Amino acid sequence: MIPKKMMIGLAALAVAGIWSGGCGSAKRLESTQVPGQPGAGEAAGKVSPAASGHYLVRPNDCLWAIAGKPDIYGDSFEWPLIFKTNRDQIQDPDLIYPRQKLKIATGFSMEERGGAKRLAMETPKYVPHSKPRETLPLDYF
Numbered sequence: 147m148i149p150k151k152m153m154i155g156l157a158a159l160a161v162a163g164i165w166s167g168g169c170g171s172a173k174r175l176e177s178t179q180v181p182g183q184p185g186a187g188e189a190a191g192k193v194s195p196a197a198s199g200h201y202l203v204r205p206n207d208c209l210w211a212i213a214g215k216p217d218i219y220g221d222s223f224e225w226p227l228i229f230k231t232n233r234d235q236i237q238d239p240d241l242i243y244p245r246q247k248l249k250i251a252t253g254f255s256m257e258e259r260g261g262a263k264r265l266a267m268e269t270p271k272y273v274p275h276s277k278p279r280e281t282l283p284l285d286y287f
Contacts, residue, residue, distance in 0.1 A: 203246040209239050226262040226286055238278035
């Protein structure tokens, strides 16, 4: 059994993004300019639930941390849902930018939420890069 103090410490590390797989400081691109990427990653015939809100990206944000916010999804592993909903403006899920306005969709089925969680768990460990990858490690769409 893990002592309570250790569990609290591990939980704090995970929330802070220090735990592997989180938003490491090297992962963030410090930029104030949102690059235009119209149509990137669009898949014909696939429709996401309608956006029910928006989130303005702040410096040092990442999809993992945004999805984990209680007023978003409350589960960091659901970050692929934000990526899919915003595929018209996010080419690479590792690269989002301050002042970027992301659509936050709700109404996903349990199957869609489970699929997003599986994708998040299968996503390989982050490798630093500053330009969008031409090929993503998984087919998120």
